[in-house]
Amino acid sequence: MLWTAALIASSFVESALAAASQTYTWKNVVTGGGGGFTPGIVFNPSAKGVAYARTDIGGPYRLNSDDTWTPLLDWVNNTNWHDWGIDAIATDPVDTDRVYLAVGMYTIDWDPNDGSILRSTDQGDTWAETKLPFKVGGNMPGRGVGERLAVDPNDNSILYFGARSGHGLWKSTDYGETWSNVTSFTWTGTYVQDASSEYTADPVGIAWVTFDSTSGSSGSATPRIFVGVVDTGESVFVSEDAGETWSWVSGEPQYGFLPHKGVLSPAEKTLYISYSNGAGPYDGTNGTVHKYNISSGVWTDISPTSMASTYYGYGGLAVDLQVPGTVMVAALNCWWPDEIIFRSLDSGATWSPIWAWNGYPSIDYYYTYDISNAPWLQDDTSTDEFPVRVGWMVEALAIDPFDSNHWLYGTGETIYGGHDLLKWDTSHNVTLSSLAVGIEEMAVLGLITPPGGPALLSAVGDDGGFYHSSLDTAPSQAFHTPTDGTTNGIDYAGNQPANIVRSGANDDLPTVALSSSFGQSWYADYAASSSTGTGAVALSANADTILLVNSDGAFRSHSQATFAAVSSLPSGAVIASDKANNTFFYGGSGSAIYVSSDTATTFSKTTTLGSSTTVHAIRAHPSVAGDIWASTDTGLFHSTDFGASFTQIGSGCTEGWSFGFGKASTTGGYPVISGFFTVEGVTALFKTEDEGVNWEMISDAAHGFGAVASNVVNGDLQTYGRVFVGTNGRGIFYGVPSGTPPAATAVASSGSSSSSSTSASASASATTATGSKSTTLVTSTSAKTTATSTSTTSTKASSTTTGAASSATGTSTAYGQCGGGSYSGPTACPSGWTCTYENEFYSQCT
Numbered sequence: 001m002l003w004t005a006a007l008i009a010s011s012f013v014e015s016a017l018a019a020a021s022q023t024y025t026w027k028n029v030v031t032g033g034g035g036g037f038t039p040g041i042v043f044n045p046s047a048k049g050v051a052y053a054r055t056d057i058g059g060p061y062r063l064n065s066d067d068t069w070t071p072l073l074d075w076v077n078n079t080n081w082h083d084w085g086i087d088a089i090a091t092d093p094v095d096t097d098r099v100y101l102a103v104g105m106y107t108i109d110w111d112p113n114d115g116s117i118l119r120s121t122d123q124g125d126t127w128a129e130t131k132l133p134f135k136v137g138g139n140m141p142g143r144g145v146g147e148r149l150a151v152d153p154n155d156n157s158i159l160y161f162g163a164r165s166g167h168g169l170w171k172s173t174d175y176g177e178t179w180s181n182v183t184s185f186t187w188t189g190t191y192v193q194d195a196s197s198e199y200t201a202d203p204v205g206i207a208w209v210t211f212d213s214t215s216g217s218s219g220s221a222t223p224r225i226f227v228g229v230v231d232t233g234e235s236v237f238v239s240e241d242a243g244e245t246w247s248w249v250s251g252e253p254q255y256g257f258l259p260h261k262g263v264l265s266p267a268e269k270t271l272y273i274s275y276s277n278g279a280g281p282y283d284g285t286n287g288t289v290h291k292y293n294i295s296s297g298v299w300t301d302i303s304p305t306s307m308a309s310t311y312y313g314y315g316g317l318a319v320d321l322q323v324p325g326t327v328m329v330a331a332l333n334c335w336w337p338d339e340i341i342f343r344s345l346d347s348g349a350t351w352s353p354i355w356a357w358n359g360y361p362s363i364d365y366y367y368t369y370d371i372s373n374a375p376w377l378q379d380d381t382s383t384d385e386f387p388v389r390v391g392w393m394v395e396a397l398a399i400d401p402f403d404s405n406h407w408l409y410g411t412g413e414t415i416y417g418g419h420d421l422l423k424w425d426t427s428h429n430v431t432l433s434s435l436a437v438g439i440e441e442m443a444v445l446g447l448i449t450p451p452g453g454p455a456l457l458s459a460v461g462d463d464g465g466f467y468h469s470s471l472d473t474a475p476s477q478a479f480h481t482p483t484d485g486t487t488n489g490i491d492y493a494g495n496q497p498a499n500i501v502r503s504g505a506n507d508d509l510p511t512v513a514l515s516s517s518f519g520q521s522w523y524a525d526y527a528a529s530s531s532t533g534t535g536a537v538a539l540s541a542n543a544d545t546i547l548l549v550n551s552d553g554a555f556r557s558h559s560q561a562t563f564a565a566v567s568s569l570p571s572g573a574v575i576a577s578d579k580a581n582n583t584f585f586y587g588g589s590g591s592a593i594y595v596s597s598d599t600a601t602t603f604s605k606t607t608t609l610g611s612s613t614t615v616h617a618i619r620a621h622p623s624v625a626g627d628i629w630a631s632t633d634t635g636l637f638h639s640t641d642f643g644a645s646f647t648q649i650g651s652g653c654t655e656g657w658s659f660g661f662g663k664a665s666t667t668g669g670y671p672v673i674s675g676f677f678t679v680e681g682v683t684a685l686f687k688t689e690d691e692g693v694n695w696e697m698i699s700d701a702a703h704g705f706g707a708v709a710s711n712v713v714n715g716d717l718q719t720y721g722r723v724f725v726g727t728n729g730r731g732i733f734y735g736v737p738s739g740t741p742p743a744a745t746a747v748a749s750s751g752s753s754s755s756s757s758t759s760a761s762a763s764a765s766a767t768t769a770t771g772s773k774s775t776t777l778v779t780s781t782s783a784k785t786t787a788t789s790t791s792t793t794s795t796k797a798s799s800t801t802t803g804a805a806s807s808a809t810g811t812s813t814a815y816g817q818c819g820g821g822s823y824s825g826p827t828a829c830p831s832g833w834t835c836t837y838e839n840e841f842y843s844q845c846t
């Protein structure tokens with residue numbers, strides 16, 4: 001079979017991969033608020049208006065003068081998907097058009113690739129790459145420390161990069177083109193966040209490199225260089241001879257805290273350092289802010305909150321280069337009642353906060369909250385007594401070196417800032433605006449375009465999902481009531497498309513929600529509970545039956561009766577409902593197809609798909625009963641008999657991932673199929689308008705969409721040609737064609753027939769998906785989901801804690817952590833205190 005398919009493929013070389021008759025214009029579907037973690041923001045100190053933000057899984061952005069951001073690595077495709085993990089960014093203070101990135105996603109085996117330094121001489125429009133001999137971890141623990149990449153302000157051919165994983169300090173003397181390790185710098189950073197899991201057990205390494213620009217003069221290497229290392233012992237080091245020799249900065253306080261930021265105030269000849277007892281980005285319960293007088297060698301504790309009474313460490317740190325002595329620092333995480341940012345006008349002697357208690361439960365808010373760019377950042381039905389607005393995971397904090405009124409900071413969900421910062425010091429009331437327009441950072445898990453409904457419905461990680469009545473305007477609300485952190489699955493009923501089901505985790509309501517208004521309003525489906533696992537969902541054509549596949553297996557609810565296990569469908573199967581016949585559901589697992597003709601009560605294995613070992617996705621024709629397509633690790637298969645038998649599509653298609661149907665160009669024509677496929681050896685986004693005979697590549701050199709296995713694709717059933725691509729960290733794109741639709745081609749039996757008989761070897765059907773490529777990339781998706789920003793919607797009032805099963809015994813402390821994420825400490829609170837769920841990563845004794 002394989003050989004037959006290959007021969008057919010080669011005979012189609014000329015015709016199958018057609019020259020594109022159309023060009024696609026790609027834009028982001030606007031959500032306007034970022035939607036994920038921004039670990040770093042840097043301003044160029046020498047050129048007004050030059051600034052960059054980095055994200056952990058969605059690449060870097062450049063700031064525009066109108067407060068919007070421009071993405072800089074949208075060309076990243078499946079071959080270099082890991083380049084979207086940005087562990088550090090450096091802007092050149094001398095040649096201000098130069099900018100550098102340290103890229104790579106994971107330093108563990110989730111990412112097989114070594115990292116790179118990317119360098120640009122045009123502010124990020126184009127890039128050159130140097131591969132490093134080790135991995136870089138843009139989405140690893142401690143990704144908000146920094147910046148660990150820096151350009152010498154006196155000789156900008158010199159750069160330093162502080163590696164993770166024990167690889168130490170590296171130096172370039174040719175503008176980042178070649179690198180060598182600095183063998184005289186022997187402190188590689190021994191701290192690991194949690195030795196019990198691979199992801200948290202890798203050393204975070206070096207935190208930051210800060211040149212003392214005042215120690216040298218233009219044209220020769222800066223003599224004094226400070227390096228912060230993620231280590232609970234000695235952690236701040238200095239060279240006085242341009243990196244030849246190094247020593248610990250004596251007198252550094254020894255509390256076992258980790259130095260997150262080291263920021264120079266040149267006019268004061270002072271280094272400001274924020275410390276936390278966790279590497280971040282979710283943790284930190286203790287810490288200090290210190291300053292180091294470089295002239296006198298004196299360290300001073302300038303913490304806004306004393307160590308004795310703090311319950312947070314410190315992250316983001318900024319100085320106003322125009323006003324020496326003006327310093328700002330953020331709690332890394334202050335989960336309750338809200339993040340705190342402090343500002344000092346006297347070099348840290350005294351501080352004022354962005355909010356303060358005024359006799360519990362009254363709070364003075366020293367800001368006006370403005371989320372007009374992304375209204376969904378607050379749930380308008382939330383009844384939280386203490387709404388979280390200032391944020392969490394604040395590692396990036398910066399004051400514009402040319403404008404004391406302009407500041408920006410990154411949170412786990414958006415970028416805030418404003419243009420009236422000096423009001424903090426006068427009326428003590430600044431405007432806190434979400435300023436992330438152009439940053440689209442969500443990890444997308446589902447996209448549907450039910451006929452007659454809105455332009456798009458999305459299911460996303462961390463931010464729930466959206467009813468997009470417009471593709472170019474930020475939604476006013478995320479899906480709510482119930483409000484989910486992550487929406488794992490979404491589907492509509494083919495015959496009654498206003499009926500939608502979604503599955504997602506939340507605090508206390510059932511994890512399944514239903515809508516009969518195309519997703520405009522929702523109600524909880526009490527067929528599920530708050531502890532029903534979330535996952536993929538399929539809704540029967542007449543909307544009476546839901547099939548849910550979560551980590552516990554497959555479950556069915558009919559007429560809103562309690563979900564019951566469906567043992568005949570293997571766990572982990574990909575699923576679909578027939579869009580025209582209410583009784584049929586389909587599953588794929590290993591190489592096998594499973595079909596139910598009794599509204600998902602029972603499934604039978606019908607066939608296996610050629611030589612495939614993994615069914616990646618199953619989709620049902622939007623209006624023809626029994627017309628089913630399946631993408632696999634060996635190509636695309638089509639059934640017209642309700643999944644009883646399948647024919648492999650020839651024409652050189654050798655692998656497929658997510659795909660979907662869009663409106664045909666002609667009345668009555670077959671829907672356009674678009675998705676990520678390998679066709680004639682090229683892995684990209686393709687479409688076919690003739691059931692797989694001819695293919696056109698519709699991604700391009702400027703739009704690569706990252707890892708194919710993590711992406712979600714759907715066509716638009718209402719607008720011919722429009723295609724939606726949901727990425728893992730660069731939000732949702734939509735593409736619109738111009739030009740003439742491809743000429744219709746008569747569809748003969750274009751493929752080779754696969755075994756259509758019911759397989760006798762039922763045991764083979766139990767094989768689960770183990771394709772190494774997809775496993776790796778799918779892991780990266782779930783890593784994002786568990787390891788990036790938290791939900792918007794913590795409900796202070798609810799009092800149960802979810803989070804990782806904890807085997808720890810003992811009692812946490814007042815205001816201490818008691819659950820969430822990978823937390824493994826005690827879950828009990830002291831008498832009189834309640835363990836309160838804040839979000840999926842954090843529960844606290846309050």
Ligand SMILES: *[C@@H]1O[C@H](CO)[C@@H](O)[C@H](O)[C@H]1NC(C)=O
Nearest residue numbers: 077078079682683684700701
């Ligand atoms: C993917 O990106 C690489 C590197 O930029 C490029 O060489 C390759 O042609 C791209 N692949 C496709 C299918 O465009």
Ligand SMILES: *[C@@H]1O[C@H](CO)[C@@H](O)[C@H](O)[C@H]1NC(C)=O
Nearest residue numbers: 166167168169181182183185
């Ligand atoms: C520096 O590089 C050399 C050569 O690759 C290697 O042997 C040595 O271990 C490296 N040292 C550090 C500190 O990484």
Ligand SMILES: *[C@@H]1O[C@H](CO)[C@@H](O)[C@H](O)[C@H]1NC(C)=O
Nearest residue numbers: 268269270293294295296297
């Ligand atoms: C640093 O210490 C020197 C020597 O004691 C002192 O003159 C200077 O004012 C100090 N700098 C600051 C910013 O306090």
Ligand SMILES: *[C@@H]1O[C@H](CO)[C@@H](O)[C@H](O)[C@H]1NC(C)=O
Nearest residue numbers: 255286287307308309310311
């Ligand atoms: C913070 O750490 C310091 C140094 O170990 C310790 O003295 C202090 O009690 C800690 N603070 C809290 C609130 O636990």
Ligand SMILES: *[C@@H]1O[C@H](CO)[C@@H](O)[C@H](O)[C@H]1NC(C)=O
Nearest residue numbers: 364365366367368369428429
């Ligand atoms: C700051 O301004 C906002 C909006 O006008 C107001 O709600 C808030 O109370 C003000 N804060 C203080 C402390 O006056």
Ligand SMILES: *[C@@H]1O[C@H](CO)[C@@H](O)[C@H](O)[C@H]1NC(C)=O
Nearest residue numbers: 580581582583584597625642
């Ligand atoms: C759906 O399929 C069943 C079983 O083949 C059949 O009896 C029924 O008529 C079909 N319904 C529709 C609406 O096609």
